[in-house]
Amino acid sequence: GESVGLHLPTLSVQEGDNSIINCAYSNSASDYFIWYKQESGKGPQFIIDIRSNMDKRQGQRVTVLLNKTVKHLSLQIAATQPGDSAVYFCAARRDYKYIFGTGTRLKVLA
Amino acid sequence: NAGVTQTPKFRVLKTGQSMTLLCAQDMNHEYMYWYRQDPGMGLRLIHYSVGEGTTAKGEVPDGYNVSRLKKQNFLLGLESAAPSQTSVYFCASSTGRTILSGANVLTFGAGSRLTVL
Numbered sequence: 001g002e003s004v005g006l007h008l009p010t011l012s013v014q015e016g017d018n019s020i021i022n023c024a025y026s027n028s029a030s031d032y033f034i035w036y037k038q039e040s041g042k043g044p045q046f047i048i049d050i051r052s053n054m055d056k057r058q059g060q061r062v063t064v065l066l067n068k069t070v071k072h073l074s075l076q077i078a079a080t081q082p083g084d085s086a087v088y089f090c091a092a093r094r095d096y097k098y099i100f101g102t103g104t105r106l107k108v109l110a
Numbered sequence: 111n112a113g114v115t116q117t118p119k120f121r122v123l124k125t126g127q128s129m130t131l132l133c134a135q136d137m138n139h140e141y142m143y144w145y146r147q148d149p150g151m152g153l154r155l156i157h158y159s160v161g162e163g164t165t166a167k168g169e170v171p172d173g174y175n176v177s178r179l180k181k182q183n184f185l186l187g188l189e190s191a192a193p194s195q196t197s198v199y200f201c202a203s204s205t206g207r208t209i210l211s212g213a214n215v216l217t218f219g220a221g222s223r224l225t226v227l
Contacts (some may be wrong), residue, residue, distance in 0.1 A: 009150075012213075023142050024222070032214055034215060034216065036216075036218075041221075042220060042221075043114075043200055043218035043219055043220050043221050044200070044218045045154070045215075046216075047219075049214070049215060080170075085207070089153065091153075091154060091216070093214065095156065096141060096158060096160050096206070097122070097155060097168065098143070098202075098216055099155065099169070100145070100152045100153040100155075101152055101153050102150065102151060102152035
């Protein structure tokens with residue numbers, strides 16, 4: 001079956017540094033990808049998305065990179081802040097279904 | 111604008127009991143989804159619907175049933191609850207459009223925590 005996986009369950013970053021969270025997907029037919037942030041006790045919140053016909057998309061302090069050749073995407077957070085501490089999920093869409101990875105917990109060190 | 115509302119937020123069941131989780135969205139979204147979230151497992155798709163009157167199985171559908179009688183509501187039922195169904199359940203919805211980037215974002219509810227004893 002198809003799968004979406006994250007490379008690291010936990011990432012610790014110094015405040016002010018840049019964070020990079022990676023994700024791999026298995027189905028080359030996936031046409032759309034989303035990154036979500038989830039804080040404790042809350043539902044996932046949308047961060048940024050990218051379609052399969054794009055390589056890069058930038059938002060406010062966040063950038064998503066998509067490499068379809070190796071089926072890999074990454075989320076870059078610039079100048080990481082304490083408020084960025086959360087679990088981050090990537091999701092890949094194929095047809096009508098969105099398949100999620102297991103999540104990376106980002107810890108921001110003061 | 112409430113977005114996606116899930117009820118109840120918490121529920122404790124005994125093994126063998128039945129219950130229904132209700133998801134309501136006020137965004138006129140076509141697509142609706144039920145996920146479960148377990149520690150270390152991420153979000154797993156249970157069932158989904160691409161329109162009123164339609165439902166389809168996701169990754170982990172066994173032990174659950176769903177109904178989408180009205181466009182704005184998506185119900186998740188447990189006919190005979192088992193301890194393995196202890197989890198946090200999330201409902202999500204999406205427009206389903208494909209033209210514009212951002213139009214296919216899943217909007218999530220706050221979750222329903224279910225414990226089966």
